[in-house]
Amino acid sequence: MKPIIVTLLALSLVSCKDLFQFSPNEVRLEEHEKNLNQKNIQKIQSMHPRENFRFILIGDSQRFYDEVEDFVASANTLDDIAFVVLAGDITDFGLNKEYRWIADRLNKLKMPYIGVIGNHDMLANGREAYRQMFGQENFSFTYAGTKIVCLNTCSNERGFDGTIPDMPWLTKELSDTLSYENAFVVSHMPPFDAGFDKRMEQSYAQLMSSSKRIRLSLHGHKHTALRTSPYGDGFEYLVTGSMSKRAYYIISVGEKGYHIEERDY
Numbered sequence: 001m002k003p004i005i006v007t008l009l010a011l012s013l014v015s016c017k018d019l020f021q022f023s024p025n026e027v028r029l030e031e032h033e034k035n036l037n038q039k040n041i042q043k044i045q046s047m048h049p050r051e052n053f054r055f056i057l058i059g060d061s062q063r064f065y066d067e068v069e070d071f072v073a074s075a076n077t078l079d080d081i082a083f084v085v086l087a088g089d090i091t092d093f094g095l096n097k098e099y100r101w102i103a104d105r106l107n108k109l110k111m112p113y114i115g116v117i118g119n120h121d122m123l124a125n126g127r128e129a130y131r132q133m134f135g136q137e138n139f140s141f142t143y144a145g146t147k148i149v150c151l152n153t154c155s156n157e158r159g160f161d162g163t164i165p166d167m168p169w170l171t172k173e174l175s176d177t178l179s180y181e182n183a184f185v186v187s188h189m190p191p192f193d194a195g196f197d198k199r200m201e202q203s204y205a206q207l208m209s210s211s212k213r214i215r216l217s218l219h220g221h222k223h224t225a226l227r228t229s230p231y232g233d234g235f236e237y238l239v240t241g242s243m244s245k246r247a248y249y250i251i252s253v254g255e256k257g258y259h260i261e262e263r264d265y
Contacts, residue, residue: 026096026125036103037135040112044083049144052254056084059188059220060242061102062092062120067243068105074248074265076110081250082143083111087220087240088118088154088188090134094126099133118188118220119154119195138166140173146253147180149173153187153219155197167200171207174214182253183214190219190237192230209235215258216251225249225262 056075061068075081086106091098106113115134121127131137137152153165165187174183189196191204208217209231219239225247226239238260240249252259 033100033103034132035135036133037114037139040083040114041139041141043112044141044143047082047143050082051144052252053082053144053146054078054080054250054252055082057087057186057218057238057240057249057251058084058243059087059240060089060118060223060244061086062089062098062118062242064243065101065105067246068102070246070265071243071248072105072108074263076108078250081111084109084113085148085150085186085218086113086115087186087218088116089120089220089242090115090118090130091121091123091126094121094123094129096125096129099126099129103133114148114150116150116186116188117152117154119157122154122157138169142180144253145181147173147183148186149183150186153189153191153196155189155200156195160197160199162197162199164197165200165204167203167207170204174207174211177211177213180213182258183211184216184218184251185214186218188219189221190217190239192237193221195221205231205233205235209233215253218251227260 058071075084090102117127117130117137121130138150140147140149149170151165151170155164158164185208191201208214217235217237219237222239223242223244225241225245227236229236238249241247247262247264250261250263252261
């Protein structure tokens with residue numbers, strides 16, 4: 001077969017999307033790649049609610065593609081996980097391709113997953129890529145009487161302009177305590193991080209400890225696992241390590257509160 005025919009045949013098997021890229025910062029997705037959080041939340045809410053259930057917390061998948069694949073293999077051995085939460089820094093440089101590479105791997109999970117935005121996800125056109133692939137930066141859902149509230153806390157990426165985190169939105173989400181038995185708040189940067197707007201740190205901490213129904217504040221960003229109560233109010237903050245640490249947290253939710261287990265893989 002002549003070389004030119006072989007070349008044309010090879011080109012015919014590759015989509016135009018993969019052949020031509022005008023800029024590494026362009027945002028271009030297929031329809032099935034869009035609004036992943038909404039699609040996965042629908043799957044979560046369609047499941048039969050269990051009074052006692054478990055979910056997984058992971059963080060900072062940026063660059064760690066082999067580790068993400070191994071995590072998926074480990075999580076898929078568990079039969080009683082309701083969903084997985086990725087606490088931000090899905091990407092390293094906010095690139096469309098990076099989002100794709102991680103989503104392609106996480107889509108092999110047998111349970112639904114949701115992704116929260118991180119500071120690296122806001123680089124270049126990453127914020128727009130996140131919005132198209134995952135959806136709104138601030139969102140919530142309820143499963144089996146437990147409310148999961150997810151928000152952007154990467155204040156530094158907006159120059160600490162007072163818009164991140166959106167405290168009025170968060171306060172409203174947590175105010176109707178009659179609508180849930182437990183609440184877990186998920187974001188990338190914990191309030192005691194330098195990238196979190198210091199003008200909002202105390203109001204965030206006070207909101208977390210304002211109700212016994214708010215169980216944990218869950219985060220990534222530090223790349224090292226940390227379980228701490230830094231404000232002297234007894235409220236606990238859980239920070240998961242990056243995927244490079246080859247470990248994740250399993251959080252069990254039940255009538256008596258929650259239980260945290262760290263699992264290596």
